[in-house]
Each structure stands twice: as C-alpha cells, then as structure tokens.
Amino acid sequence: MNLRRDVFQAIADPTRRAILLLVATQSMTAGAIAANFDTARPTVSKHLQILTECELLKQEQNGREILYHLNPDHMKEIADFIEPFRQLWEDRFNKLEAVMKNYKSKK
Amino acid sequence: MERKTKINALDGKQELTITREFDLPLDLLFTAYVEAEILEQWMGTKVLKLESKKHGSYQFETTDPKGNKHGFSGVIHELILNKRIIRTFEMEGTPFGVQLEIYDFEQLTADTSKLSMHVIYESVTLRDRILQLPFAQGINMAHNRIQDILYKLNNRS
Numbered sequence: 638m639n640l641r642r643d644v645f646q647a648i649a650d651p652t653r654r655a656i657l658l659l660v661a662t663q664s665m666t667a668g669a670i671a672a673n674f675d676t677a678r679p680t681v682s683k684h685l686q687i688l689t690e691c692e693l694l695k696q697e698q699n700g701r702e703i704l705y706h707l708n709p710d711h712m713k714e715i716a717d718f719i720e721p722f723r724q725l726w727e728d729r730f731n732k733l734e735a736v737m738k739n740y741k742s743k744k
Numbered sequence: 745m746e747r748k749t750k751i752n753a754l755d756g757k758q759e760l761t762i763t764r765e766f767d768l769p770l771d772l773l774f775t776a777y778v779e780a781e782i783l784e785q786w787m788g789t790k791v792l793k794l795e796s797k798k799h800g801s802y803q804f805e806t807t808d809p810k811g812n813k814h815g816f817s818g819v820i821h822e823l824i825l826n827k828r829i830i831r832t833f834e835m836e837g838t839p840f841g842v843q844l845e846i847y848d849f850e851q852l853t854a855d856t857s858k859l860s861m862h863v864i865y866e867s868v869t870l871r872d873r874i875l876q877l878p879f880a881q882g883i884n885m886a887h888n889r890i891q892d893i894l895y896k897l898n899n900r901s
Contacts, residue, residue: 719751719753719875721878722751722875722876722877722878723749723750723751724878725878726749726751726762726764727748727749727764729786729787730748730749730764730766730859732785732786732788733766733773733776733786734766734767734768735786736776736782736785736786737766737768737772737773737775737776737782737786738767738768740772740775740782741768741772
C-alpha cells in the first residue's frame with residue numbers, strides 16, 4: 638500500500654521528473670540518462686532505482702544493455718487517482734485536529 | 745508519515761467511504777462540524793450560513809487565488825449530537841451534481857474518536873470524476889514544473 642504514496646514522492650523530485658521526460662520519447666541506458674545531468678553517476682542510478690521500484694520506469698534487456706523506458710500503465714491505475722484525493726482529505730483533517738487542539742487549550 | 749485517512753472507493757460503484765481517527769475527544773470532533781467559526785478555520789472557507797439542526801441548511805463560499813468565488817451548499821437531513829450528520833452537498837455552478845453525505849461520529853477512547861463518511865454520488869462517472877479532480881490538478885502542477893526543467897536542460901546544452 639505504501640507504493641501509491643511513493644509514486645508521488647518519486648515525481649516530487651525535479652531530477653526524477655527530468656529523467657521521466659528524457660525516457661518519455663525513447664528508451665535509454667543508465668549511462669545515456671546520466672550524461673544529461675551534472676550529478677554523479679551513482680546519484681542518477683539511485684534515482685533510476687527509485688523510479689523503477691515505483692514502477693514508473695521499466696527495465697528492458699537489449700543484448701548486453703539495460704534500457705529504461707516509461708511504464709505508462711502505472712499512472713492509469715485508479716489507486717493513483719485516489720492518492721491526491723486522499724491527501725486532500727488528510728490535509729483537511731490534520732487541520733481540523735490542529736484547530737480543535739488549539740480550541741481545547743483555550744477553553 | 746502515518747496514513748490516518750483511509751479512502752475506500754470500489755471500482756464501478758457510485759459511492760465511497762472516508763474514515764479517519766482523530767486524536768480528539770468525540771465532542772470536540774463533532775463541534776468542528778457544527779460551529780461556523782471553527783468550520784471556517786479548518787475548511788478554509790467562508791461560512792455564509794450554517795444551521796446545525798434537522799431541516800437546516802448551509803452555504804459556504806471560497807475565493808480562489810484569482811479572486812473567483814465558489815459556492816458550496818446543502819441541506820441537513822439529520823443531526824444527532826456527537827453521533828450523526830446526514831446532509832447533501834453541492835458545488836454550485838459545476839457539473840458534479842449533488843452528493844449525499846452520511847457522517848458517523850464514534851468515540852474510541854476518552855481522548856480519541858473516529859469519523860466515517862459515506863458519500864453517495866449521482867453516478868459512477870460523477871464519482872470517478874470528482875475522485876480525479878485533485879489528481880488532475882496535481883499532474884497539471886507537476887507538468888508545469890517539468891516544462892521548466894526541460895527548458896533549463898535545453899538551454900544548458
């Protein structure tokens with residue numbers, strides 16, 4: 638169940654969003670992706686790992702190379718649609734709780 | 745981060761449930777729903793009218809960052825102190841229809857309570873569209889940021 642939240646954490650990072658954009662049009666190797674960033678290669682690898690774990694990226698074996706490409710199916714899942722809706726209510730209820738705790742202490 | 749708020753929206757149904765446990769005594773949780781000035785604070789809306797009683801009605805109004813006003817309203821079918829509220833809810837001037845909301849308030853311990861909301865929409869399609877509203881807004885924002893990043897990347901090379 639934590640997977641859903643992680644998807645939105647994954648796209649909250651600017652580098653990871655840029656990676657998603659890069660592979661949106663073509664499959665790329667980790668090296669080719671890393672070449673687009675100033676950050677160290679292991680950092681890019683870490684981002685790729687997170688995106689793959691969240692199933693936003695898919696790995697595909699092509700001879701000796703591993704290509705990364707977008708996993709469009711994942712965003713279509715109803716669960717993903719619900720998460721921002723849930724978050725909206727979570728924020729609202731957190732506020733309610735905070736307001737009432739403050740109200741209680743004033744009484 | 746704890747996942748306190750649970751949404752249960754089964755595929756193909758025109759209803760959903762929202763449940764949440766609060767670190768608040770039952771009467772305080774209930775008060776948050778019936779006192780206009782408190783509701784204003786946590787809902788971030790202006791309360792034009794709130795008659796917290798059976799056959800009462802309510803009207804809220806929010807102003808978006810562009811200054812546009814949005815109205816929300818409904819009627820209260822039942823209100824049992826510290827137990828239950830049944831009301832209708834409508835976003836005025838939108839194609840989302842009217843929804844029926846059943847709120848059940850429950851005491852867990854002396855200091856904790858639980859709210860269960862059962863919301864019924866006019867159709868499956870309307871329910872799904874309302875569920876997707878915050879998603880669409882989020883994606884739109886993320887998309888704008890992606891465009892900014894892409895623009896910077898393009899200009900760097």
